[in-house]
Amino acid sequence: MPVTTNVALGVGGGIAAYKAAELARALMERGFFVQVVMTRSAEEFVRPLTFAALTGRKVITNLFSATSAEDTLSSAIEHIRVAQENQILVIAPATADLLAKLAHGLADDFLTTTYLAFTGAVVLAPAMNTNMWNHPATQENLRILRSRGHVIVEPDEGILACGMVGPGRLAEPEAIAQIVATVALGAANKATAKHDLDGETVLITAGPTQEPLDPVRYLTNRSSGKMGYALAEAAAERGARVILVSGPVTLAAPARVELIPVRTAAEMRQAVMDHLEPATMVIKAAAVADYHRANPPQQKVKKTAARLSLELDPTPDILAEVGRKKGDRLLVGFAAETQNLVEEARRKMQSKNCDMVVANLVSQQGVGFESDENEVTLVLRTGETIPVERASKISIAHRIFDEMMKLRLALHSAQ
Numbered sequence: 001m002p003v004t005t006n007v008a009l010g011v012g013g014g015i016a017a018y019k020a021a022e023l024a025r026a027l028m029e030r031g032f033f034v035q036v037v038m039t040r041s042a043e044e045f046v047r048p049l050t051f052a053a054l055t056g057r058k059v060i061t062n063l064f065s066a067t068s069a070e071d072t073l074s075s076a077i078e079h080i081r082v083a084q085e086n087q088i089l090v091i092a093p094a095t096a097d098l099l100a101k102l103a104h105g106l107a108d109d110f111l112t113t114t115y116l117a118f119t120g121a122v123v124l125a126p127a128m129n130t131n132m133w134n135h136p137a138t139q140e141n142l143r144i145l146r147s148r149g150h151v152i153v154e155p156d157e158g159i160l161a162c163g164m165v166g167p168g169r170l171a172e173p174e175a176i177a178q179i180v181a182t183v184a185l186g187a188a189n190k191a192t193a194k195h196d197l198d199g200e201t202v203l204i205t206a207g208p209t210q211e212p213l214d215p216v217r218y219l220t221n222r223s224s225g226k227m228g229y230a231l232a233e234a235a236a237e238r239g240a241r242v243i244l245v246s247g248p249v250t251l252a253a254p255a256r257v258e259l260i261p262v263r264t265a266a267e268m269r270q271a272v273m274d275h276l277e278p279a280t281m282v283i284k285a286a287a288v289a290d291y292h293r294a295n296p297p298q299q300k301v302k303k304t305a306a307r308l309s310l311e312l313d314p315t316p317d318i319l320a321e322v323g324r325k326k327g328d329r330l331l332v333g334f335a336a337e338t339q340n341l342v343e344e345a346r347r348k349m350q351s352k353n354c355d356m357v358v359a360n361l362v363s364q365q366g367v368g369f370e371s372d373e374n375e376v377t378l379v380l381r382t383g384e385t386i387p388v389e390r391a392s393k394i395s396i397a398h399r400i401f402d403e404m405m406k407l408r409l410a411l412h413s414a415q
Contacts (some may be wrong), residue, residue: 005184007032008082008118010091010111011051012098013041016127016170020092021046024054026177027090032184035082036060037111039098063110079110083117090180091115092153093127093170096138103141121183125153125176130166147252151372151392153179179373182392196405197240203279204232205272205286207247209265211315212296219312222369223287225249227334227393231283232257234397243279245271247286265289265315272318276325281404283332284319285358291315323353330404335359336369345379355381355407358400378403382410 007027011020020042024034036051037060048059063079083089091098091111098112102124107113115122124145132138133155146152153176156169206228210218225246232244233254242257245268253259260275262268265288276282291312301308319333333354335345338361345359360376362369375390378400388399 006086007088008086009036011038011042012093012095014093016093017042017045022173026173079114087120090123092125094124096128096132099141103144122150127170130168133168195239197238200240200280201278202235202240202281203243204283205245207249209247209289211289211292214301221287224370228285230393230397243275269316269318281330319352332356336362
């Protein structure tokens with residue numbers, strides 16, 4: 001992380017605002033310069049003087065804070081200056097009201113106008129009552145914000161100030177600060193992005209598949225598609241032509257990426273085979289359903305008191321089929337395991353003819369499925385096993401491509 005990274009810390013109006021002081025300290029300990037921006041409601045919980053004492057900088061509380069006529073112009077455009085001078089915008093706590101305003105572009109104070117003018121990375125740490133967090137409006141606003149590439153630090157579960165028990169408590173300041181640090185590292189990597197994939201065509205699969213049981217029900221899994229989409233973003237940044245075959249997700253495709261939406265494993269297999277010929281690298285990050293109902297009924301199956309049994313057939317093994325047709329392509333598979341991580345990854349690499357398998361323990365809390373972070377082990381055909389510590393998925397995506405390029409060189413040298 002560059003020591004000159006500037007962070008604008010927005011503090012929303014909620015009981016968790018006091019934790020933002022700890023967050024400011026944690027960010028400064030990691031080398032960030034912190035500019036605090038408080039909403040009017042936040043001042044009801046914590047005084048600006050607290051943040052000024054911690055950061056040594058003036059705390060911004062008003063959109064128009066001029067004290068004299070000559071200060072009026074500079075005050076009116078100060079939110080533009082803050083947006084330009086800071087590389088990361090962190091909002092903690094991000095209240096339900098703030099999330100709604102950000103999602104829909106409403107700007108009526110310094111923090112929300114700064115957001116609209118901001119072009120850097122955005123990290124949002126929500127905190128609110130459990131029912132407010134679970135409300136469809138809040139979840140839709142979160143979906144919109146995630147689609148813009150913003151990092152959402154999921155709230156913790158526990159006893160809330162209102163007495164309820166459930167999700168909604170602001171994540172611990174140290175955890176938020178660590179995520180900001182990984183975001184800063186990813187931004188630094190992007191700013192100095194290598195174009196070592198110029199001339200490559202990277203075919204990536206992402207997300208889950210949905211296998212119909214009848215017209216209204218289907219089999220699926222917990223994959224969010226975030227890792228596959230991060231790989232697509234990283235490949236595009238590094239100069240590749242990217243073809244992204246994606247199951248149903250709520251993510252927006254990265255810029256300069258050719259998106260091919262599919263639903264079932266059979267559709268994903270067809271899309272992969274249709275686009276395999278130009279691909280020089282294939283990364284199978286999708287969590288393809290292992291079984292499907294071969295002939296689902298055309299009408300909804302009605303619920304009865306009788307026990308229901310289903311006959312399920314295996315879905316196409318897309319990775320194995322690509323492995324048989326691999327040629328000179330680099331082939332990377334993913335393994336989501338609950339035990340014997342490296343052993344299972346090696347077995348998969350050999351049986352599917354992969355050059356690398358990216359393995360992760362799905363039983364770990366806070367990483368993998370549905371998370372913005374991951375922690376993986378790279379198992380390579382050369383015999384190497386490379387642990388990759390917990391980091392943002394975009395950082396891990398770049399690390400995977402770093403190792404793929406080294407692997408290509410090693411394999412060519414061995415021929």
